[in-house]
Amino acid sequence: MLLRFRNLFTSGVRGHSCRLFSVSRSSFSGGKGLVLGVYEKEKNGTGILFTEAAASFDRSISGKLSEMLSISGPPLKQGKSRIFYGLHQEFPSVAVVGLGKKGVGVCGKENWDNCKENIRAAVSAGCRQLQDLEIPQVEIDPCGDDQAAAEGAVLGLFEYNELKSKKKVQVTPQLHGSADTAAWEKGVLYGEGQNLARRLMEAPANHVTPTIFAETIEKKLSPFADRVIIHKRPQSWIESEQMGAFLSVSKGSEEPPIFLELHYNGNPDSRQAPLVLVGKGITFDSGGISLKPSSGMxxxxxxxxxxxxxxxxxxxxxxxxxxxxIIGLAPLCENMPSGKANKPGDVVHARNGKTIQVDNTDAEGRLILADALCYAHSFNPRAIVNAATLTGAMDVALGSAAAGVFTNSDWLWERLHKASVITGDRVWRMPLFQHYTKQVTESALADLNNIGKYSRSGGACTAAAFLQEFVTVDHWAHLDIAGVMTNKDEVPYLRKGMSGRPTRTLVEFAAVFSTEP
Known part of the structure; x- marks a missing residue:
């Protein structure tokens, strides 16, 4: 009898065909779905440990959810989900997700909040299962952290399919019950921000040229025109600013370069110096004359x-x-191998007058950032943070576990690290020893060499040391995000593809930064 009920009411990890009173599972597609959370049983505990929302739902249906969970298989493990059909008229399909142990918090070894990460992973799993059933509206149990639940839903449902004729059903996640709607909306915005970065990174290079990139960001910022000023600086302006390093990279492509400058005035009455964020904007990197291998290009x-x-x-x-x-700076161009491109051994002039010997044209990101960092100082910033998919060596060093941070400021590091613990999108501090500086400042033909004396040793560190030669502020941090550029299966609430990391950490950092006196 129990086996019959199991087959009637449940589906999920073991792939039951599931029929309820001779009605197939497909009859419950569409409509509205619900994602509810359940914790692991406590030691010597009895019964099922529901979240507050799940317990309320179970009471509303006279304990049927508890009954079905008990007979449908072993207790749900962390990050796993199980779907039930026909338990509630308003929610024909209910996904129950495993949240792991209740009451866990920040883990010193992992450098993140286990509770938040468990919620993000669990909610994303439930949302995806309901999306596979083509259910367009899904309500989400906040699971004790409305923001984390919203992030899990929004990030987990994203898939870049703009250029496909067959698309997954678009799901609109909503908060279940009357919980903290402000925190939920905050989580939605955090998730949508990262998804914007994922969309830009995933799109083919012919669909996101420097010009299109700038226009896309301009469109996204148009609703905030009262607080945002946008400058799309053309090549003539770049030339007038004597950004020779940036121009040397861009000249190899037929696509014109753009220097995108964003001014967000969220506190116009403040006398506090701005935060400047700088991002490497190579919309396609062939390696230039130092051509990359075709595999994976x-x-x-x-x-x-x-x-x-x-x-x-x-x-x-x-x-x-x-x-x-906040002031945002993004030098945008392609790195291509034309007859006008940089040649190994060429010497170029940066904005601050320093000369750079370009021994490898595939080390182009640091060239465009050099000029952008010089320009960043003109705003008398309180701090400069730059982000770049700069070196394959960073991927070798840390893989996809964390973005590497090179900084001259303990104060800045503490705030970046604190932000990353909250978001689960981690950062890890790397060294900026004089040992690496010497490798880039000893050059045969110029003040600096763009790859250093020993190109294969400490590549991420020498790249950071190169950038530091264009920094004079007391608070600067360089985030090498090459290792976290893509996601295979490392982050359970992100599908395979470009990750958009560490957007949420930058947002959280800015939020913390905004509270500083």
């Missing part, structure tokens, strides 16, 4: 990940109305 459409995350963070800050003044 298509992924270099996302070499503007730094610009994508920085600009998306500013869009999110504007949507959140953060009380802070």
């Amino acid at each position: 298509d992924a270099m459409r996302a070499d503007m990940g730094g610009a994508a995350t920085v600009c998306s963070a500013i869009v999110t800050a504007a949507a959140l109305k953060l009380p802070i003044n």
Whole structure:
């Protein structure tokens, strides 16, 4: 008898065909779905440990959910989900998700909040299962953290399919019950911000040129025109600013460069110096004359990940109305191997007058950032943070576990790290020793060499040391995000593809920064 009920009411991990009173599962597609959370049983505990919302739902249907969970299989493990049909008239399909242990918090070893990460992973799993059933509206149990639940739903449902004729059903996640709607909306904006970066990074390079990138961000910021000023600086302006390093990279492409400058005035009456965010914006990186291998070169459409995350963070800050003044700078161009391109051994002049020997044209990101960092100082910033998919060496060092942070400021590091613990999109501090500086300042033909004396040793560190040569402020941080550019299966609430990391960490950092005196 129990086996019969199991087959009637449940589906999920074991793939039951599931019929309820001779009505097939497909009859419950469409309509409205519900995602509810359940915790692991406590030691020596009895019964099922529901979230507050799930317990209320169970009471409303006279304990049927408890009964079905008990007979449908073993207790749900963390991040797993199980679907039930026909339990409630308003919600024909209910996904129950495993949240892991109740009461867990920040883990010092993992450098993130286990509770928040468990919620994001669990909610995303439930949402995807309901999306597969083509259910367009899904209500989400806040699971004790409305913002984390919203982030899990919004991030988990995203898939880049703009160029496909067959698309997954678009799901609108909504908060279930009368919980903290402000925190939910905040989580939605955090998730949408990262999804904007994912969309820009995932799109083919012929669909996101420097010009199109700038126009996309301009459109996203148009609702906030009262607080945002946008400058799309053309090549003539770049030349007038004597950004020779940036121009040397862009000249190899037929696509004109753009220097995108964003001013978000969230606190116009403040006398506090602005936060300046700088992002590497290579919309396609062939490597130039130092041509990359063809295998995997298509992924270099996302070499503007730094610009994508920085600009998306500013869009999110504007949507959140953060009380802070932020300036965003994104040098945008392609790195292509034409007859006008940089040649190995060429020497170019940066904006601050320093000369750079370009021994490898595939180390182009640091060239465009050099001029952008010089320009950033003209705003007398309180701090400068730049983000860039800069080196494959960063991927070798940390993989996709965290973005590497190189900084001259303990004060800045503490705030970036604190933000990353909250978002679960981690950062890890890397060294800026003089040992690396010497490697880039000893050059045969110029003041600096763009790859250093030992190109294969400490590549991420020498790249950071190179950038530091264009920084004079006391608070500067360089985020090398090459290792976190893509997601395979490492982050359970992100589908395979470009990750958009660390957009949420930059937003959270700006939010924390805005509270500083």
